[in-house]
Amino acid sequence: MTVAHPGLTVWFTGLSGSGKSTLSLAVSDQLAASGYRVQLLDGDEVRLFLSKGLGFSKEDRDENIRRIGYVAELLTRNGVITLVSAISPYRSARDAVRIRIPNFLEVFVNAPIEECERRDVKGLYKRARAGEIKTFTGISDPYEQPLHPELECRTDLESVPESVQRVIDAILSQIMPK
């Protein structure tokens, strides 16, 4: 049973290890189980498909985000709830995507970098500290926090189910008729 609803892009931004993948996957599963039309675009996966050859300079990161934004826009305009999980460290690149998409919800997945580094789910912080990754967001490359995100999830202070519920509430309040 599919629910009829307009499209929406939910953009999860935050440091590596902040909880973007965990949150976006849980939100996706819960919405899909309730019959919503939902598509998760994971930054790492999309990069493989759309951005072969791009690196991690500001220019290449921005181009990667622009491409993800284009796909999110197409899906959103066709009535899909599109969840993007991508570090997307530059404010200007996120704002450029926002402008193009009719229905946009920015979720700042926020945990202190010390906490992200302590989690170090993928072992990337360790490699960054060892100098094996030269441009690592938060360590040797900038992360520009959102100034006015629609939602902020402090994943060091609230549980995953609490964050998931707040994101879902925000989504439903945007797409459901008042």
Place this chain on the structure above:
Amino acid sequence: MTVAHPGLTVWFTGLSGSGKSTLSLAVSDQLAASGYRVQLLDGDEVRLFLSKGLGFSKEDRDENIRRIGYVAELLTRNGVITLVSAISPYRSARDAVRIRIPNFLEVFVNAPIEECERRDVKGLYKRARAGEIKTFTGISDPYEQPLHPELECRTDLESVPESVQRVIDAILSQIMPK
């Protein structure tokens, strides 16, 4: 009023000037006017968004088609009738896309190259003959015709409305319950 239907990718392949854009645009307009969820992906436009930096070698053309195919797959899996208009000269690249997409309809937009060159809508054949474009499909670069397309439109022998109707009939017979 939106019609409920599964997704489908309709892939228009053919030489420059064969009529892909004309056909796909007319099909898109007609389906949208009838309430179908439809998205047109024009090869030239998509290239700007997804394939900045890619050229026209076989490798780059294949990578471009792979990216368009990825976007078409996402849209199709989310219930959108996705019309792709792209020369897509290599059979193997088209077949690789076909394998990934659950519901796929290849339309060979076919006119003899002499006729395409006579039309020369964008003035590209003239430039190719003058040597200004080095790798031009059909002149100095290969075009591999589909061996078993679901549909072939001989745009030199049938009118645009005739071709459009045949494509729409093929689409509806694929997505409508038997």
